[in-house]
Amino acid sequence: MKLSFNIALRFLNSSKGQTFLIALGIAIGVSVQIFIGSLIQGLQIDLVDTTIGSQPQITITSTSDDKLIGDYESRLSDISSDYEGVKHVSPSADGPALVTSDEENYSILVRGLSFEAAEGIYKTKERLVEGSLPENKNEVLIGTTLKDESGIQIGDEVDVLTSSGENQALTVTGIFDFQVANLNSSWVLTTLETAQSMFSYDDRITGIEMQVEDVFLADTISSDIQADLPEDLLAENWKDQNASLLSGLNGQSVSSYMIQVFVMISVLLGIASVLAITVVQKSRQIGILKAMGIRDSAASLIFVFQGLMLGIAGAILGILLGLGLAYVFTRFALNPDGTPVVPLYINPGFIALSAGFAIVVSTLAALIPARKSSKLNPIEVIRNA
Amino acid sequence: MRNVIELKKINKIYGSQVKTQVLFDLDLAIEEGSFNSIIGQSGSGKSTLLNIIGTLDQPTDGEVYINGKRTDQMNKNELATLRNETIGFIFQFHYLLPEFTALENVLMPYRIQYGKVPADKLKRANELMALVGLEKVKNNKATNMSGGQQQRTAIARALMNSPKIILADEPTGNLDSETTETVYNLLRDINKEMGTTFIIITHDRRIAETADRIIEIKDGRIALDI
Numbered sequence A: 001m002k003l004s005f006n007i008a009l010r011f012l013n014s015s016k017g018q019t020f021l022i023a024l025g026i027a028i029g030v031s032v033q034i035f036i037g038s039l040i041q042g043l044q045i046d047l048v049d050t051t052i053g054s055q056p057q058i059t060i061t062s063t064s065d066d067k068l069i070g071d072y073e074s075r076l077s078d079i080s081s082d083y084e085g086v087k088h089v090s091p092s093a094d095g096p097a098l099v100t101s102d103e104e105n106y107s108i109l110v111r112g113l114s115f116e117a118a119e120g121i122y123k124t125k126e127r128l129v130e131g132s133l134p135e136n137k138n139e140v141l142i143g144t145t146l147k148d149e150s151g152i153q154i155g156d157e158v159d160v161l162t163s164s165g166e167n168q169a170l171t172v173t174g175i176f177d178f179q180v181a182n183l184n185s186s187w188v189l190t191t192l193e194t195a196q197s198m199f200s201y202d203d204r205i206t207g208i209e210m211q212v213e214d215v216f217l218a219d220t221i222s223s224d225i226q227a228d229l230p231e232d233l234l235a236e237n238w239k240d241q242n243a244s245l246l247s248g249l250n251g252q253s254v255s256s257y258m259i260q261v262f263v264m265i266s267v268l269l270g271i272a273s274v275l276a277i278t279v280v281q282k283s284r285q286i287g288i289l290k291a292m293g294i295r296d297s298a299a300s301l302i303f304v305f306q307g308l309m310l311g312i313a314g315a316i317l318g319i320l321l322g323l324g325l326a327y328v329f330t331r332f333a334l335n336p337d338g339t340p341v342v343p344l345y346i347n348p349g350f351i352a353l354s355a356g357f358a359i360v361v362s363t364l365a366a367l368i369p370a371r372k373s374s375k376l377n378p379i380e381v382i383r384n385a
Numbered sequence B: 001m002r003n004v005i006e007l008k009k010i011n012k013i014y015g016s017q018v019k020t021q022v023l024f025d026l027d028l029a030i031e032e033g034s035f036n037s038i039i040g041q042s043g044s045g046k047s048t049l050l051n052i053i054g055t056l057d058q059p060t061d062g063e064v065y066i067n068g069k070r071t072d073q074m075n076k077n078e079l080a081t082l083r084n085e086t087i088g089f090i091f092q093f094h095y096l097l098p099e100f101t102a103l104e105n106v107l108m109p110y111r112i113q114y115g116k117v118p119a120d121k122l123k124r125a126n127e128l129m130a131l132v133g134l135e136k137v138k139n140n141k142a143t144n145m146s147g148g149q150q151q152r153t154a155i156a157r158a159l160m161n162s163p164k165i166i167l168a169d170e171p172t173g174n175l176d177s178e179t180t181e182t183v184y185n186l187l188r189d190i191n192k193e194m195g196t197t198f199i200i201i202t203h204d205r206r207i208a209e210t211a212d213r214i215i216e217i218k219d220g221r222i223a224l225d226i
């Protein structure tokens, strides 16, 4: 065992150029895997984040006639304590209305939020481009689009007409930009109390919104929650509403796996063929070792060890190369504003998996020459000197 | 003296479609501690015979006994152990491992069987290097030595596990006459001092005549045995 390892090491050492080339071959395979993997994962995380990162991922609404949820305080605290993986839980009281400015009507959605609880989901502080969050009753934020279209400014008092015909004067304290035109034109954010009194909801709300740690678990968490809810409450998750996004992500993952599998197959074939040649190169040595009494299994082990060592060297080199490639990519493939075109996701678990896979594959590839060496008859070598 | 090697009715046929018989009903017994030479024309079957004795090749039929044990029915691992412990080979080509130093090559038979080399075995390897006159170059890579030095290293390697038998197939075939002389004197000395049994194939009659016994092979049969 130790002798086989020793001989393997000497064999690799004696043809450094060849050893380096095989290791480099494995390394390139590993680095492509790591780079493509990080790219695709980064792309997916970015896509998921921009699509649903600043949105509730699970929403509870009421199916009763008035669409209202009463007694919500206890339900909020139950949800955040009872379900693993739920991150932010926030109540909302929404209602449609019309706002009038310069004789023009704009249809809006008044969203009453508890700004503190909603911060985790909507990141309103970050989205605020001017002014400050509402603190008092009847203070509101409007979106950039509504501001541009209506000419409403910070500090303006605007008239709002609710669907039930109530009029309410609201003061604009700030402007937000959610980077979605639809939201920027229709959403008007205010405190929970303001919305509740405007729409006469009393102490009730229209929805409970939450985000989860792992967005891909939203459906299971959602159904867990649903199971504990009374019949007139409905929990929905982002996956139900984003089937096409999901199938897109799936397709991406599958093509990424395909690329990685084929990269690894080509690496496997490369190593196997080069190692097969080394058995021929080293047949004199194997022949005399066998004449001197080395067992076939020990002779095979020499090549298995070579595969293993090449795999380890290639994997380490490949990780360095892959990370280097990723670094260069995030440094030089930039958007006009200086941010990377695709933010790579460096996942240590995934890198370790690629490296481990390469080592296993190299060792497996070495089984072909190992078998060949096991079958080599010393008489062939000695007769043909 | 007892026989350390015995061959009974050895036949060797090469090829399955076109059959060429190389050895015919050959009987041979070699005494322990004797120094034997095998001569004969090229193609007469000398190497085939020696490789069968060394268990590297198998007879088509007949029985081979090494040290009293029948070898033609042993499995590959048993044969490997037998070769390692009881037979030292010296071929026309030295077959040193170029990746290792001369001393490491000498230690190889020991490491194959036992793995780690204890101090007394290392000492033995060094003594063998001294015996073959290579103390100064023992840490050279096998490739950094002259032909004579390489062959003497191969001799030291054959002696490492103190085998009962040394089989040599034209061991000086690639060496000049002066070096040939040195190598043969060395082999004779080892035979006298250690009692190792030698079978040496040579085409040099003058060398052959210094042996205890000369066996001439002609067309796969023993033509002369003196």
Ligand SMILES: Nc1ncnc2c1ncn2[C@@H]1O[C@H](COP(=O)(O)OP(=O)(O)O)[C@@H](O)[C@H]1O
Binding pocket: A383, B014, B015, B020, B022, B040, B041, B042, B043, B044, B045, B046, B047, B048, B049
């Ligand atoms: N593998 C083989 N296949 C067929 N014929 C062989 C083989 N090896 C040796 N021979 C033949 O056997 C005969 C004896 O060869 P060998 O034992 O090498 O003779 P020597 O060593 O006396 O020169 C030769 O005619 C040779 O051609």
Ligand SMILES: [Mg+2]
Binding pocket: B046, B047, B048, B169
């Ligand atoms: Mg011959």
